[in-house]
Amino acid sequence: MHDGVLFIPPRYEGHEKWGRLPKIPGMAIEYCSGNGDWVIGKALEDPSKPWIAVEKRFDRVRKIWSKMKNKGIDNLLIVCGEAMTFTRHYLLSGSIQEIYINFPDPWPKRGHAKHRLIQKGFVDEMARVACEGGSACLVTDDPDYSEQMIQEMMPIWKPQVSEPYYTLDFPNYGGSFFDTLWRAKGCAIRYHLFTRGGA
Secondary structure (H helix, E strand, O other): OEOOEEEOOOOOOOHHHHOOEOOOOOOEEEEOOOOOHHHHHHHHHOOOOOEEEEEOOHHHHHHHHHHHHHOOOOOEEEEEOOHHHHHHHHEOOOOEEEEEEEOOOOOOOHHHHHHOOOOHHHHHHHHHHEEEEEEEEEEEOOHHHHHHHHHHHOOOEEEOOOOOOOEOOOOOOOOOHHHHHHHHOOOOOEEEEEEEOOO
16 A cells, blocks of 8 residues: 555465455445546545445556545545455455446457456445445446346346336436547446445
């Protein structure tokens, strides 16, 4: 941990000696934070709300950190590391109120789909760390990944939107690099909204 950034090296074996982050009421987390535009905006909206940004690429983490410092944000923890590793080893059960996953890599090639973040193991970990009544919002422009998200989430998480279990309209959600990019290409953005508790 240094200057607001928790660095989790790949292939690290000593997670247990560091313990888990404390529970803070109202904690929200964004996975796949990219360059940080979305989470920085959210942290600025309500300085009293604690946020965690998780991004595995160091170059992107550096950009998030720079924005955090330039804007004087002190309610954001940046995690440079893999989402599953951080969630499994560093978050207490029931400690997160809101989960956001914005434009995770869709790994569009058929043989690469196994690398997608939204798989059963990660969905189970999300459910473990979510508090009672906690929410999850998954955003993608990829229709195939959208269907996989719904299939993986439904057994544990209750959809907040009726079938087809996503909405194309989320007023005041906030913007990001990928949101702007895919909208400019004419892609429809799908918002999948769930509450912890099962279908």
